[in-house]
Amino acid sequence: MAAPLGASPTPPPPPTLVDIPLSKTEDDYASNSLAYDDIVRFTPAPTLILDASLIVRHVSDSYVTVSAASDREKLVGRHADDIFDIAVTLPAFAPARKAVRAARDTRRLHQMKIVTETGDAWNLRAVPIMRHDSLRCVQMEFLNVTEEHQRQLELIERSYQNETYRILVETVRDYAIFMLDPSGHIATWNAGAQSFKGYTPAEIIGQHFSKFYSQEDRNNNKPARELRDALSDGRCEDEGWRFRKDGSKFWANVVITPIYRDDVLLGFSKVTRDLTERRKAENSLIAAYEEASKLKSEFLANMSHEIRTPMHGMLSALTLLLDTKLNDDQRELTQVIQESGDVLLQVINDILDYSKLASGSFSISHDIISVPDIIQSVLRAHQACHRPEVKLESFLDPQLPRSAEGDSLRYRQIVQNLLSNALKFTETGYVRMIVRLKKEDEGYFTILTEVVDSGIGVPANGSNTLFTPFTQFDNSATKRYKGTGLGLSICKSLAELMGGNIGFHPNPEGRGSVFWFTAKLKKCKQLKHIENLQHSKEALKILTSTLVDPRETLRLVAANKRILLAEDNLINQKVMLRMLAGLGFDSVDTALDGKQAVAKVTQEQESAPYDLVLMDVNMPIQDGVSATKELRDKGLQVPVIAMTANALKGQAESYIAKGMTGYIAKPVDRNLLVKLLLNCLKRKSDG
Amino acid sequence: MSVSDDKGGDIMSIPGAEDTIDPATFEQILEMDEDEVEREFSKSIVYDFFGQADQTFKKMDKELEKKEGKYLKELSELGHFLKGSSATLGLTKVKDSCEKIQHYGQLKDDSGTKDIKEEEAQEKLAKIIKQAKTEFDEVKEVLKDFYKDDAE
Structure with missing residues (x-):
């Protein structure tokens, strides 16, 4: 059959092809008409032509190849069912048989896709050819569509994935997830974004994302900076205030990631989380902690105070008790109580110091x-x-x-x-x-x-x-x-x-x-002056070490010492003068208020400076604290002892912090005064 | 510094002395006397105090009546002033009342810790000044007795 094809130098003109079926008689369909034969024989789609009783009449070369039949003559003239049985390389012939019959019976084109177990896909087409309402023949095509089928499968898979992600993103309500185009305009908007930023997709898509930032951030160019950072680092994360449609703000965690396809920037994905609640919780935790720690310190300080006051009472009473006539057993027991009391007091003082240090209300004097x-x-x-x-x-x-x-x-x-x-x-x-x-x-x-x-x-x-x-x-x-x-x-x-x-x-x-x-x-400052006093200090040391009674020691120290007594209450002044005289001070001046005191100290500084000032705290015109401050500001380092009836703990320390050297509570206890005077006067001669 | 004093008589044995006088503080004043029979120094101090207290109470009455300007501050300062001398002498009760005058004048409560209203302060001041005067009169009698002063 190839010979006539090759023998004919010029193929017949196309119109003849169309004319062929028409010019043929009913029995002519199997004729060796050149065009007809070629169509069936050389079609690249593997094809069988069956007659109305499903006997194979024609077989295309391509069919012979795919069916791996050794001889095309073995196929022609056989019943379709037989062929479908022997051919082993073509897939699933049960469907083929079904298709042929369906085409014959329904007289309609029947097409089906078959996927074999090996994953090959075939497209089966059975075309009934009708003439004058009676079946002339059935054209069967077997197209291998495996590749196309694979592609399709991939496509389905991909679209399924896309769909999943889309649904995931769209339905997440706790996160605002949306896309920005490369210039930062909003391209997509999910339910989360809508629910906590308040914009509907229609309102916001196309707007620039800097809309969510504060004016200040915008002025600082923060939105653009974040996109730039995302581009250079591959990701940009930030925590800060963002604003909703209604103007309210929320504390957000924002992650911006650039999205590329084939190295082309498509835009950015932006995920925003609302951390307001977490931040609130964190802040209240911190506040609670600080409050608790402050309360603890205050509690400690207060409790220590409350314990210390009766403690002092108890210890003083014990001291008095020890002075009474006790037998040895009683004395020993009393001493045990006293020692334990002293330890307890030390513990309480420690706690008080610690809580003061912890609360930062502790100062060091100079x-x-x-x-x-x-x-x-x-x-x-x-x-x-x-x-x-x-x-x-x-x-x-x-x-x-x-x-x-x-x-x-x-x-x-x-x-x-x-x-x-x-x-x-x-x-x-x-x-x-x-x-x-x-x-x-x-x-x-x-x-x-x-x-x-x-x-x-x-x-x-x-x-x-x-x-x-x-x-x-x-x-x-x-x-x-x-x-x-x-x-x-x-x-x-x-x-x-x-x-x-x-x-x-x-x-x-x-x-x-x-x-x-x-x-x-x-x-x-006056270091040299002090070194000169070294001698008198040594002398004093010898004295103090040999003498036991502090009042006797003070009497020796008191000689030639000049004291200024600043006290507005004449009765107190009189008593103090008498007391000082009794202690051996014969050169005591008085001042009635702070101003007088400052004036006198300044005035006497040149000729015969005072060795010590006893300063009442509450005085008219100028109080003792401010007078002392004034003296210190003038560079006068004379020891100043505060006398006060406001013997509150802490207040005394504040006097010292303000420049006083020491303090004594009123009514002035002579023994305490002796100690304090000794301390200050000795220190003065030392330094 | 023993309180009992067999030479000059013990002030604490005088009725009414208990609670109104702090023996240790008063003893300290007595020790300043050169002569334990005459007690010239301590007596002068005590009588000075009588005068000072009378004057101060008068000033207090005036200020309390005035109820204007800085009268509260004045009262507080007067309280503090008399507190100082009564403390020096160990006149415990008078001293304590004076301290309260000082606090009320600063619109604080008894202990000087909590704030109070001006009206409340006025009320409390009137009461405490009256009380201080009574206490002063009582301790005055004790002291007079001590110094064997039978005038009046």
Whole structure:
């Protein structure tokens, strides 16, 4: 059949092709008409032509190839059902059979798609060819559509995914998720965005996203900056205030991510979360915590006060009781009560100090102090009562300043605490106090004070918490050492208030600990003058060490001392004058108010300066505190003792903070006055 | 500083002295006397105080009647003033009342901690000044007795 095709140099004109079926008689369909034959034979779609009784009449070459039939002649003339049975490479012939019959019976074109188990897809087409209402033949096509089928499957899969994401995004209500175009205009809008920003999609799509920012942010160009950051970093996250349609604001977490397809920027995805509730919760937590901690400090301070007042009463009563005639047993018991009371008072004072330090209402005074004197005095106090098995030693750097500005009470408190700790935890060996001038610059001395002991030391795991409040490394139920665990943390705060530091390291000599702290003390201005007084100080020392009665000591110190008494109440003035005279002061001037006092001190400064001022606090015209301040402002360092009937705790400290040297409560107790005068006058001759 | 004084007689044994006089403080004043029979110094102080108290109470009455200007502040200062001297002498009750005058004058309650209204302060002041006067009169009798002053 190929020969006629090849033999014909010019194919017949197309109209003939159309004419063919028409020019043929009914029996002619199997004729060897060239065009007809070629169509069926060489169509690339594998094709069978069956007659009305489903006998194969024609087979296309392509069918022969795909069906892998060895011989096309074996196919022609056979019944379709047979063919569908033997051909093994063509898929699912049951459907083919069905299709053919359906086409024949319904006389309509029948098409079906078959997917085999191997994943191949075939398109089966059975075309009934009718003439004058009777079936002439059936054309069957077997098209392999596997590739197309695969593509379609992928497409379905992809659109399914897209759909899923779309539904997910659209239905999320807790997040605003939307797209921006590359210039930042809103392109999509989900339900979450609508519900918490308040705009409907119609209102907002196409608008610029900077609409959600505050005016301030917009002025700072924050929206554009965020897009830029997202582009350069691949992501931009921010927390801040954003605004709703109704103008209300919410605290938002925003993530902006650029979206690319094939390296082309499509826009940005923007996910916004409303953190207002979380932020509110966080803030209220913080506030609650601060409130609780403040309440705790206040409670501690108040309770300590409440406990301390009756404590003082009890201890004073005990002192009086000890002065009465007691037998040995009673005396011993009373002493036990007194000692326990003293310890308890110390504990309460610690707590009070700590709560004051914690609440920040603690101030350091700036008196003229002598570090060696403080150390000596602390050592003296402990010398008497430590274990005989423990040697108490001290080394004082001769370079230590004899005087500097600082808070003697607080410096002493640290030294005392470290020393009594060392003695508490050392059963044999030594406790050594080393005080050195660590650094000296133009304005300050830095003093390093070390307490070295050969005691039980500190376990390695305890050294971290040494300075933490309320911790003691011996927290066992059978605690051997009493205390609140506040001492060191108070020392730490005090050292820091003095511009210094505190620390611990194990004793390099083996057993025991070394506790050290530094304090920055301001240099005094009249240093030279003070050094000149060194002699009189030494002389005084000899005196004080040999004499026991402080009143006798004061009498010696009082000679040639000049005192100014500022007191507006003449009765009090008279009593004080008498008392001072009794103590050996024969040169006492008086002032009736603060102004007079300032005038007198200033005036006498040149000729015969006062050695001390006793200053009533409440006076007309100018009160004692402001008078003292004025004196200090003028650079006059004369010791000033405040006298007040407002003997409230804390107030006294505030007087000292305002420049007073000391204070005494009214009615003035003579013994206290003696002590205070001795202290101030001795200090004055020292520094 | 023993309170009992077998030479000059014990003020605390005088009826009415208990609670109105702080023995330790008053003793301190007595110790300033050179002569324990004459008691020239302490007696002068005590009598000075009588005069000062009378004057101060008069001023207080005036201010309280005036009820204008800085009368509350004045009253508070007067209270503080008399508190100072009565404290020095150890006249406990008078001192305590004076302290209250001081507080009320600052529109504070007894202990000086809580705020009070002006009207309340006026009421309290009138009452406490009256009380202070009575207390003063009582302790005056004790002191007079102590100094064996039989005038009046």
